[in-house]
Structure formats: C-alpha cells, structure tokens
Amino acid sequence: MPSVDIHCVDVSKRFGATEVVAPLSITLEAGQTTALVGPSGCGKSTLLRMIAGLEDPDTGEIRLGDEAPQAVARRGGLAMAFQDPSLLPWRSVRANIALGAELARKPGGDVDALIDLVGLGGFADHRPAELSGGMRQRAAIARSLISAPDVLLLDEPFGAVDAMTRRRLNAELPPLWRSRGATVVLITHSVEEAVLLSDRVLVLSSRPARVVADIPVDLSGTRDARLLETPDAMAVSRQVFAALEAA
Amino acid sequence: MMPTVRAIGWCLFLLALWEALARISPDTVLVSSPSAIAAYVAENMGLLARATAETSVNAMWGFVWGNLGAVLLGVTMILVPRSQRTLSALALLVFCVPLIASGPILRVLFGTGTGPQVMLGALAVYYTTLLTFLIGLRSVSQNWTDLMRIYGRGALSTLIRVRARASLPYLFVGLQISAPAAFLGAMIGEFTGAERGLGVLTLRAMRGLDTDATWTLAVVAACVAMAAYSVIGWVGERAVGYKPVILLSAPASSVPTASWMRLAELGFIAVLVLALWQSSMDAFDLNRFFAKRPGDVWAFLMEPQNRDTLFSALAETLSFAAPGYIAGLAVGAGLAALLVLSPSLSGAAMPVAVALRAVPIITTAPLLVLAFGRGLVGTMVVVAVMIFFPTFVACQQGLRQTPGQIVDVFKSYGAGRWHLLRAAQVPAMLPAFFASARMAVPAALLAVTTVEWLATGKGIGLLMAMTASTSDYNMLWSCVAVLALVATAAYGMVAMMERAVLRIYASEQVV
Ligand SMILES: Nc1ncnc2c1ncn2[C@@H]1O[C@H](COP(=O)(O)OP(=O)(O)OP(=O)(O)O)[C@@H](O)[C@H]1O
Ligand SMILES: [Mg+2]
Numbered sequence: 001m002p003s004v005d006i007h008c009v010d011v012s013k014r015f016g017a018t019e020v021v022a023p024l025s026i027t028l029e030a031g032q033t034t035a036l037v038g039p040s041g042c043g044k045s046t047l048l049r050m051i052a053g054l055e056d057p058d059t060g061e062i063r064l065g066d067e068a069p070q071a072v073a074r075r076g077g078l079a080m081a082f083q084d085p086s087l088l089p090w091r092s093v094r095a096n097i098a099l100g101a102e103l104a105r106k107p108g109g110d111v112d113a114l115i116d117l118v119g120l121g122g123f124a125d126h127r128p129a130e131l132s133g134g135m136r137q138r139a140a141i142a143r144s145l146i147s148a149p150d151v152l153l154l155d156e157p158f159g160a161v162d163a164m165t166r167r168r169l170n171a172e173l174p175p176l177w178r179s180r181g182a183t184v185v186l187i188t189h190s191v192e193e194a195v196l197l198s199d200r201v202l203v204l205s206s207r208p209a210r211v212v213a214d215i216p217v218d219l220s221g222t223r224d225a226r227l228l229e230t231p232d233a234m235a236v237s238r239q240v241f242a243a244l245e246a247a
Numbered sequence: 248m249m250p251t252v253r254a255i256g257w258c259l260f261l262l263a264l265w266e267a268l269a270r271i272s273p274d275t276v277l278v279s280s281p282s283a284i285a286a287y288v289a290e291n292m293g294l295l296a297r298a299t300a301e302t303s304v305n306a307m308w309g310f311v312w313g314n315l316g317a318v319l320l321g322v323t324m325i326l327v328p329r330s331q332r333t334l335s336a337l338a339l340l341v342f343c344v345p346l347i348a349s350g351p352i353l354r355v356l357f358g359t360g361t362g363p364q365v366m367l368g369a370l371a372v373y374y375t376t377l378l379t380f381l382i383g384l385r386s387v388s389q390n391w392t393d394l395m396r397i398y399g400r401g402a403l404s405t406l407i408r409v410r411a412r413a414s415l416p417y418l419f420v421g422l423q424i425s426a427p428a429a430f431l432g433a434m435i436g437e438f439t440g441a442e443r444g445l446g447v448l449t450l451r452a453m454r455g456l457d458t459d460a461t462w463t464l465a466v467v468a469a470c471v472a473m474a475a476y477s478v479i480g481w482v483g484e485r486a487v488g489y490k491p492v493i494l495l496s497a498p499a500s501s502v503p504t505a506s507w508m509r510l511a512e513l514g515f516i517a518v519l520v521l522a523l524w525q526s527s528m529d530a531f532d533l534n535r536f537f538a539k540r541p542g543d544v545w546a547f548l549m550e551p552q553n554r555d556t557l558f559s560a561l562a563e564t565l566s567f568a569a570p571g572y573i574a575g576l577a578v579g580a581g582l583a584a585l586l587v588l589s590p591s592l593s594g595a596a597m598p599v600a601v602a603l604r605a606v607p608i609i610t611t612a613p614l615l616v617l618a619f620g621r622g623l624v625g626t627m628v629v630v631a632v633m634i635f636f637p638t639f640v641a642c643q644q645g646l647r648q649t650p651g652q653i654v655d656v657f658k659s660y661g662a663g664r665w666h667l668l669r670a671a672q673v674p675a676m677l678p679a680f681f682a683s684a685r686m687a688v689p690a691a692l693l694a695v696t697t698v699e700w701l702a703t704g705k706g707i708g709l710l711m712a713m714t715a716s717t718s719d720y721n722m723l724w725s726c727v728a729v730l731a732l733v734a735t736a737a738y739g740m741v742a743m744m745e746r747a748v749l750r751i752y753a754s755e756q757v758v
Pocket of ligand 1: 042046
C-alpha cells in the first residue's frame with residue numbers, strides 16, 4: 001500500500017500585494033487525516049491548491065513523499081473535491097464520477113456502489129443541472145474517491161450538504177479512505193466535523209495564514225455522532241475553539 | 248405546433264400584403280409580385296434548378312473547407328498559445344480583403360471552373376466561425392482546467408475532454424451563420440466570371456433590367472440559405488442538448504503591452520504577410536503577368552498617375568461606405584434599444600431579424616439599387632442593410648446581459664425605463680455593440696465594393712471590374728492590397744475606440 005506523506009517547507013504565497021500564506025513548514029503523516037480550520041479568507045484553499053500543485057509557492061517547496069505534486073498527479077495519485085463542485089454539465093452523474101477514474105487512468109471499480117454510498121442512487125443518469133447544490137457536491141466527492149488516490153484533498157466537501165446526509169457521510173466516508181491508507185487534507189468550517197473526521201487539527205490564523213495551533217485528536221471508539229458527546233472529544237473541541245478565537 | 252401554425256399564418260399574410268402592394272404600385276420596374284415570381288419560377292424551372300444546384304454545391308464545399316480551416320486554426324491557437332496573436336492577425340487580414348476584390352484574382356489564378364466560387368465561399372465563412380469557436384473553446388471555467396491538472400492532464404486532454412464539448416453550442420452558431428455566408432461567397436465568385444450558377448443569372452437579370460428575374464433569384468437564394476440555416480440549427484439543438492446564452496463576438500483583448508512591443512509585433516506581422524505573399528506566388532511558380540508580387544505593386548503605386556487613379560476611386564468608395572456604416576450601426580443599436588423600451592414589439596421583431604440573418608444580403612443589393620438609385624442613397628442603403636441585422640441581434644443580446652439584480656435595484660427605486668436604459672442597459676450593451684462594429688468594417692467594405700462592381704459603376708469596385716476585364720493586373724492587385732490595408736486600419740481604429748469606451752463603462756470586459 002503506497003503511503004505518501006506531505007511536506008511543506010517554508011512555503012509562502014502572495015497575490016500581488018496581499019500576503020496570503022506566511023512562510024510555514026508542516027509535515028502531514030502518511031495515512032492520516034488532517035483538518036485545516038481557520039477564518040474565512042485566511043488562505044486555506046490557497047494552501048490546499050499549492051499542495052495539489054495547482055499554484056506554485058513563491059518560496060519554499062512542497063513534496064508528496066519524495067515527489068513533486070505534479071509528478072503524483074501524473075501517475076493518478078492525487079484527487080481533490082473543490083469548494084465548487086465543478087461537474088461537467090454535459091455528462092450524467094455516473095459519467096462525471098467515472099471521469100475521476102478515467103483521468104487517473106485507474107480501473108473505475110464499482111461506480112454504482114459509490115453512487116449509492118453518497119446517496120445519489122436513482123440520480124445516476126441525471127445531468128448536474130437537474131441536481132441540487134448538495135447533490136452536486138456529493139457527486140464531486142464521489143468523483144474524488146473513485147480513483148482511490150494516495151493523497152485526497154477535500155475543500156469544504158460538505159458545505160452545501162443537508163445536516164442529516166452530512167452526518168451519514170461523516171460516518172461512512174472516512175472508513176473508506178482510511179482503509180485505503182490515503183493521506184487526507186480536509187478543509188472545514190465545522191469544528192465538530194474537524195474533530196470527528198481527523199487525526200489532527202491545524203488551526204490557521206487570519207490572513208496571512210500561519211499555524212496557530214496543532215491539536216492531535218486521539219479518540220478511541222467508533223467515529224460517529226455519539227463520539228462527539230464524550231468528554232475527550234469535547235475537550236478537543238474546546239481546544240480548537242479557543243485557538244480559533246485567538247487566531 | 249402552435250408557433251409553427253402562427254408562423255405559417257404570418258408568412259401567408261405577408262405574402263398577400265406583398266402581392267397587394269405590388270398590384271397597386273404603379274412602378275412595375277421596381278417591385279415584383281409573388282404571383283409574378285411564381286410565374287417566372289414555373290417558366291424557368293429547369294434553368295433555376297440547375298443554377299441553384301450549381302451554386303449550392305459550390306457553397307457547400309466552401310462551407311466545408313472554410314469551417315474546417317476555422318476549426319484547425321482555433322485548435323492550433325488553443326494548443327499553441329504563443330501562436331495566437333500572429334494567427335489571429337493573419338486571419339483578420341485575410342478576412343479584411345473584400346471578397347469581390349479577391350474574386351477576380353482567384354479567377355485569374357484558377358482559370359475557369361469552380362475554384363474561385365468554392366474558395367470565396369470558404370473565405371466568407373472561416374472568420375466568423377473562428378471567432379465563435381474560439382469563444383466556445385475559452386468558455387471553460389477554471390475549475391474544469393484545474394480538475395484536469397489534478398490528474399496530471401495537459402492541454403491536449405483538456406481540449407478533447409472539456410473544451411471541445413464546451414465549444415459545441417458556439418461552433419453550431421458559427422456553422423449556422425456560415426450557411427448564408429457561404430452562399431454569398433459562392434455567388435460573388437460567380438459574379439467574377441463563372442459560367443453557371445445563380446450569381447451568373449443575377450448578373451444577367453441586372454444587366455437586362457429584368458425585375459421579375461432579379462426578385463426571383465433573390466428569393467431563391469434566400470430560401471436555400473434559410474433552409475440550410477434552419478437545418479444546421481436543428482441538428483445543433485439535437486447535438487448540444489441545451490440552449491446556452493451566446494454572445495457572438497468576443498471583446499477586443501487588450502493585453503497590456505508596451506507600445507514599442509505593439510509596433511514590433513505589427514512590423515513582424517507585416518513582414519510575415521509580405522513574405523507569405525511572395526513565397527506562395529514563387530512556390531507555385533505563378534506567371535508574373537497576372538500573379539503580381541509585393542515588389543510589383545510597390546513599383547506600380549510609386550507612379551503618381553496610378554496612385555491618383557486608385558486613391559480618387561478609393562475616396563469615392565469611402566465617402567459612400569462611411570455614412571452607410573454609421574447609419575447601419577445607429578439603426579441597429581437604436582432599434583434594439585427601442586424594443587427594450589417596448590417589449591411587446593420585441594416579440595414580433597425578433598423572429599423577423601433572425602430570419603433575415605439567414606438571407607445572403609448581397610442578393611438583395613440589386614433590388615435595393617433598383618429602388619434607391621445608383622447614387623449615394625442607394626449605396627448607403629445597401630451598406631446599412633448589410634450591417635444592420637448583425638448589429639441589431641448582437642445589441643439585443645447585449646441588452647439582455649444586464650444583470651437581473653441591477654434591474655431590480657433600479658425598479659425598487661421606482662426608476663423609469665429611460666433611466667434604466669441610460670444608466671444600466673446601454674452600458675451592458677456596449678461590449679456587444681463594439682464587437683459588431685468591428686466585424687461590420689469588413690462587411691461594409693464588402694457591401695460597397697460589391698454594389699459598385701455590380702450595379703452603380705462607381706469607385707474602387709468599378710475600377711476593379713474594369714481592370715479585371717482589361718487585364719490591368721497591376722492595378723487589380725494594388726486595389727486589393729490597399730483595400731486590405733484600409734479595412735485593417737479601420738478595424739484597428741474601431742478596436743481602439745472600443746477599448747477607450749469600455750475602460751470607462753465596462754471595465755470587467757477589458758482584461
Ligand atoms: N487568484 C487569486 N488572485 C488574487 N487573490 C486571491 C486569489 N486567490 C485567493 N486570493 C485571495 O487570497 C485570500 C485567501 O483566499 P483562500 O481562497 O485561500 O481563502 P479561504 O481560507 O479558502 O477562504 P474560505 O474559507 O472563505 O474559502 C483571499 O483574500 C483571496 O481574496
Ligand atoms: Mg476556501
């Protein structure tokens with residue numbers, strides 16, 4: 001099983017005069033899920049795009065394992081669910097999801113099982129225009145999972161998903177990517193979600209982004225909604241909130 | 248079904264009205280009636296059928312080659328971004344040569360046969376298709392290209408999986424507009440010395456002042472072009488599956504470059520054009536007697552006498568073209584604005600405008616000259632009519648681009664229609680207006696030179712017609728070169744005005 005860790009060394013980024021990411025160095029361990037939280041506009045998406053190789057950092061370097069992000073991308077080891085679902089409007093839901101495997105040059109596996117898992121059973125042959133915002137987002141998540149990537153980048157994947165579906169996906173999707181040994185970076189605005197899904201929460205400051213807190217999430221037991229009510233989980237949540245307030 | 252029935256009803260009503268007008272009109276030299284046209288068709292069935300088939304086949308080949316060329320050019324420009332500026336400048340320059348000017352030259356190069364008709368058909372279509380296709384290829388959100396990059400896929404993959412499909416609706420609009428344009432090109436090819444086809448018959452009917460024949464030919468050409476237009480539209484709707492809102496012309500790009508860079512680029516393109524001209528003549532080893540090189544034209548134009556002849560003809564032509572150009576733009580934009588003030592009229596006018604877009608306007612030129620005379624007014628009307636419809640359609644689309652929330656804000660303050668029009672809708676229309684104003688420059692020159700060649704016997708059109716028949720090939724090539732320069736310069740001037748105005752009113756359009 002390939003395991004790819006993510007190294008950011010002195011990475012910084014500015015757009016014109018605005019400094020968006022201050023020089024920061026972090027290492028995300030292989031097979032772990034890391035949540036990035038921080039105020040809106042602080043540079044989370046920018047950091048994720050640099051990890052994906054979509055933006056080049058102004059200074060420093062990003063390595064996935066011992067490769068550059070673009071090299072991992074070329075061998076189909078990378079996948080990302082964007083903040084905006086960006087499905088191709090002329091493809092059906094099934095074809096949009098299959099596109100992930102197609103582009104990564106991987107065998108698609110069972111597309112229909114994945115469609116059922118994200119709760120889109122019965123909509124496989126619909127076009128994106130016929131779906132709600134939350135449904136489109138779930139199709140985009142399925143597209144990022146279908147290629148079984150080594151590095152999975154999720155930018156607010158559940159933002160528009162309704163509360164009940166979100167709760168179900170929060171319980172059912174992480175085991176899938178954990179069992180494959182994927183290294184996952186998850187951006188979320190929900191502290192509960194960050195605690196529930198990740199092994200580690202990084203709290204970023206307002207722009208320019210720097211790491212203000214690095215909080216490990218060591219929780220035993222199955223990761224579902226009930227876990228959040230345990231004292232351990234609540235303690236972690238409080239810690240994250242406190243760091244966010246200071247950020 | 249209801250709209251079809253209503254449309255047929257309207258057609259019948261208009262036909263009856265036309266018949267009635269033609270009957271009470273005392274001047275039978277000008278207006279032909281539907282019954283007279285029907286009679287002419289019945290009498291000359293075989294001749295008309297053969298001519299229509301001939302022209303249609305030529306137009307079809309022109310359509311195929313021209314659009315194929317446009318697609319290849321567009322794909323190259325996307326895959327090799329560095330080639331973009333040079334290729335688009337070359338494409339524009341070729342487009343700026345009025346067809347009626349390249350016609351005689353192609354005629355001498357190809358000799359008799361259908362070569363010039365097909366080539367002119369191709370030249371008439373490639374530029375509009377290229378523009379619409381390019382807009383389509385670029386109508387791709389950054390998320391989609393990011394998605395391709397996430398999987399390590401490059402420009403070619405993006406082209407195949409994303410751009411090609413995204414550009415499809417735009418491509419079909421280009422193809423649709425191409426149908427009448429290819430017809431127009433083929434007919435102009437026939438004007439310049441073919442043996443068969445609708446263009447030849449039109450020329451004969453004009454010279455013989457045969458009103459019924461002239462009208463019949465215009466009607467036949469219009470019907471064939473409209474049929475092709477609707478068939479392509481129908482196929483497009485099936486193939487695309489949805490109806491996206493489409494703006495037909497891109498705003499002039501203004502990549503901020505230093506002025507010396509622009510000058511250097513201009514110089515490079517000029518040298519490239521001259522080199523291409525010279526080398527293509529040499530490569531095919533064309534006879535110097537009729538295949539003139541840049542040097543020949545230069546030497547010819549250095550003689551003051553030749554220059555005087557050419558420039559006085561050009562001055563006459565421009566003095567006719569400019570008022571027609573301005574009138575066409577003004578009426579097109581004005582009517583679009585008027586219809587916004589009165590939406591109920593718009594429902595009636597839009598189908599007519601769309602139908603008329605499918606008519607190869609040049610075929611109506613002889614009729615317009617018959618009606619308005621061989622002087623300034625007749626020429627002006629032909630030019631204005633040629634420009635009016637594309638401008639009108641583009642401006643209407645532009646007006647609809649006014650963001651809904653802005654309209655709502657104005658309405659919530661109880662602003663009147665005039666206020667809304669002036670403050671929100673006209674600025675929203677400006678990009679579309681200027682884009683069509685740019686495209687109208689070559690169209691105006693095409694219209695004026697064609698009508699001079701065919702009907703009015705004035706200006707540079709006449710000069711070219713004469714030199715083509717007296718084998719004064721130096722003068723012919725000089726006319727073509729000068730016309731291309733004038734058209735390109737005028738296009739550049741409109742583009743400069745466009746940038747200046749858009750910078751104030753629609754800064755988001757100027758990248
Ligand atoms: N391409 C760009 N050009 C200029 N500025 C940019 C660009 N992309 C992002 N920015 C700026 O960088 C800052 C950080 O943007 P980013 O999208 O990374 O924020 P974010 O933390 O993901 O916010 P949100 O939680 O709202 O999604 C913002 O101020 C944004 O305006
Ligand atoms: Mg973001």
